[in-house]
Amino acid sequence: AQRVTQPEKLLSVFKGAPVELKCNYSYSGSPELFWYVQYSRQRLQLLLRHISRESIKGFTADLNKGETSFHLKKPFAQEEDSAMYYCALYGGTSYGKLTFGQGTILTVHP
């Protein structure tokens, strides 16, 4: 079975502070991991995927297979980062099925 856990429902930081959104997963094979973001009144959109290893909007995420984690990090949070963040897992033979965590609401205060 595949599972994604985001332990924090809510996360509040001040502008300019570092932010880390935690994601742990359970999967027996080699998964693909993603972070999706949903800004207020907008659709769910892909933020980054572990395969591309790129930084989007200053966010990075490293897949740690030993700890089965895929935490999202940003060194200096901005107010426009306030949104709901979802970690998602795709298993190799899942055919179109993303397994999502429960999401973390990030609020960046001025």
Place this chain on the structure above:
Amino acid sequence: KAGVTQTPRYLIKTRGQQVTLSCSPISGHRSVSWYQQTPGQGLQFLFEYFSETQRNKGNFPGRFSGRQFSNSRSEMNVSTLELGDSALYLCASSSIQGASEQFFGPGTRLTVL
């Protein structure tokens, strides 16, 4: 390219009725996945279609069904609606064979009274 579109955006139905939701994927995308989003359960996978074939199905009752047309547009149908079916229904399309990287539509908000 235009994004994934879903119609209608809002629906109000009563218990026992049935409903059909539509999804048009990004041009060229052949995989369409459907999800149910609720405050309590979060995002849950319903099913996925590729080239008019259902390749995967989530853990939902048979009242939930879908289909895909030759132009990759997809519909999902919920029969005998229950109050618990009230949710945001999202569809997502992918150009990748395995359909891992998905692009989401705005969703259809279904309210069952």
